[in-house]
Amino acid sequence: MKKKCGSLGVFLCMGFVVASAVVGAERPNIVVFLADDMGWGDVRCNGNEKMITPNIDKLASQGVRFTQCYSACGVCSPSRSAILTGRTPYRNGVWRHLSGNGPSHLRASETTYPELLRAAGYETCHVGKWHLLSKNQFNNPEFPQPGDHGYDYWFYTHNNAAPSHKNPNNFVRNGEPAGELEGYSAPIVAHEGIHWLDEVRDPSKPFALSVWFHEPHAPVATDPRFSSLYEGDRNAKHLGNITQLDFALGALLDALEERGLSENTLIIFTSDNGPEGKGGATGGSTGGLRGRKRNDYEGGIRVPGVVRWPGHIEPGTVSDVPVIGSDIFSTVLAVCGIPQPTDRTIDGVSMLPAFEGKPVARKTPLFWRTHVSPPEDRLAMRIDNWKLVANDTMTAFELYDIPNDAQEENNLAQQMPEKTEEMKKILVKLWKEIEAEGPRDWWEGEKQKPKSGGKLSY
The missing domain is CATH 3.40.720.10 (Alkaline Phosphatase, subunit A)
Structure with a gap:
């Protein structure tokens, strides 16, 4: 197996020290x-x-x-x-x-x-x-x-x-x-x-x-x-x-x-x-x-x-x-x-x-991408009450006010073009960040094969 080392290894050691120092409670x-x-x-x-x-x-x-x-x-x-x-x-x-x-x-x-x-x-x-x-x-x-x-x-x-x-x-x-x-x-x-x-x-x-x-x-x-x-x-x-x-x-x-x-x-x-x-x-x-x-x-x-x-x-x-x-x-x-x-x-x-019952502070919006098989990729993102649902190419969008429409029956994308555009820009930017961090070659055809030793580079 590929071993964890370097800064992560140091972090794990630091985690042990911090956890061991928790005072006042088991x-x-x-x-x-x-x-x-x-x-x-x-x-x-x-x-x-x-x-x-x-x-x-x-x-x-x-x-x-x-x-x-x-x-x-x-x-x-x-x-x-x-x-x-x-x-x-x-x-x-x-x-x-x-x-x-x-x-x-x-x-x-x-x-x-x-x-x-x-x-x-x-x-x-x-x-x-x-x-x-x-x-x-x-x-x-x-x-x-x-x-x-x-x-x-x-x-x-x-x-x-x-x-x-x-x-x-x-x-x-x-x-x-x-x-x-x-x-x-x-x-x-x-x-x-x-x-x-x-x-x-x-x-x-x-x-x-x-x-x-x-x-x-x-x-x-x-x-x-x-x-x-x-x-x-x-x-x-x-x-x-x-x-x-x-x-x-x-x-x-x-x-x-x-x-x-x-x-x-x-x-x-x-x-x-x-x-x-x-x-x-x-x-x-x-x-x-x-x-x-x-x-x-x-x-x-x-x-x-x-x-x-x-x-x-x-x-x-x-x-x-x-x-x-x-x-x-x-x-x-x-x-x-x-x-x-x-x-x-x-x-x-x-x-x-x-x-x-108090709100949590998120730097990253709630995000979903569920891949079944093309063209059935779907994306969704939620910020506060608003949820944007997109197709796999991010060319078609639906907007829902979830607390007031949990059944997602009332698509507000045409009624609220400015909110839709605002959410769309955030979603596109977020996806690009996520895509850049993951193993892109795996989801682009899954063509990568193990090398002679049978181990992958990830």
């Missing part, structure tokens, strides 16, 4: 839960009375629920990369859904929050889906694996649980295939996280745990005890799959409570993008928002968002402040007393003010 543990293809409307606490999600709802009642929480992309690999790096996906190299073979991956040169926490004395663990490598790179030491991005322990799959959520056989634990596992994916993932808490981690150290579920991504397989809760509904399997995830989340939350860890643990729950399918019997709910997965309208990128931090967040808080997946990076560093890197652009900001 450093908090960090747990980040991530659902896969869960729509904004797929939880009861966001108004879907059909859903049975008692643990997510309880988490919201104990902390803050964000009504305008966004993933950093309309598909999963890019949005996951932003969570770990605080950087919009095109900057960090994960510019599209990493479904096949190719050079793209989360670059070794990127700095993740688990890396910085590990350098500061944290124990780190990832359980569940990864999907930050191309298929040919999974569990291949020539490419950066979770251990190269800051995790001491990892139990992961490339993409989906296979052959489905039931009895998956494609998990790898610290480089070794785990074989066929009996049960359903989310409870299996939660059980592994509990095993790590009890049997692996050093209890004298603070910890950071990533729990990235596969549910409710297709192909769905649901334990009958959960699908039966929706008996008679044509979408019972999918709905039950979300309750299956909720059950697994609850098991881990109970484990934290039983071990006396809850009070000093920051918990974040969100999703990687909006729901798959067309709704009804074929997918989840956007809560009435326009668009779905693979789309930069609200339904493709607005997702559930809940944060609990006892003693720091007033229980039952509802925040309308827009936040995005890349903010997780900055927030985790802020609560752990670790400085952000200064040698690169960080798009995310700390959500700490938003925990109280």
Whole structure:
């Protein structure tokens, strides 16, 4: 693997010193839960009375629920990369859904929050889906694996649980295939996280745990005890799959409570993008928002968002402040007393003010670019109330006042040409900056191949 060195190595050492010098409080543990293809409307606490999600709802009642929480992309690999790096996906190299073979991956040169926490004395663990490598790179030491991005322990799959959520056989634990596992994916993932808490981690150290579920991504397989809760509904399997995830989340939350860890643990729950399918019997709910997965309208990128931090967040808080997946990076560093890197652009900001419903100060506007296949690239940018949606060539634009038109039914571009032009100029400039920082050759045909040693230059 390409090693980090020079100024970044110095920064990591400095991060350790600063974090070790935090005075007056024990450093908090960090747990980040991530659902896969869960729509904004797929939880009861966001108004879907059909859903049975008692643990997510309880988490919201104990902390803050964000009504305008966004993933950093309309598909999963890019949005996951932003969570770990605080950087919009095109900057960090994960510019599209990493479904096949190719050079793209989360670059070794990127700095993740688990890396910085590990350098500061944290124990780190990832359980569940990864999907930050191309298929040919999974569990291949020539490419950066979770251990190269800051995790001491990892139990992961490339993409989906296979052959489905039931009895998956494609998990790898610290480089070794785990074989066929009996049960359903989310409870299996939660059980592994509990095993790590009890049997692996050093209890004298603070910890950071990533729990990235596969549910409710297709192909769905649901334990009958959960699908039966929706008996008679044509979408019972999918709905039950979300309750299956909720059950697994609850098991881990109970484990934290039983071990006396809850009070000093920051918990974040969100999703990687909006729901798959067309709704009804074929997918989840956007809560009435326009668009779905693979789309930069609200339904493709607005997702559930809940944060609990006892003693720091007033229980039952509802925040309308827009936040995005890349903010997780900055927030985790802020609560752990670790400085952000200064040698690169960080798009995310700390959500700490938003925990109280106060606005956050952004240098970089909220930005999305979701690539499916030409000409289906889409871009979007939000500044305050205003959201601009553009086509892939940035020649056609739509303007929406999101707080007053969350369904994006009223395109104001022609009615407000001056505001549209103002937003357009900012978007074009922002994209040029992002494009210049990322590995442009990867997204221009993905023609770059590994050299003789099998290693890439990124």
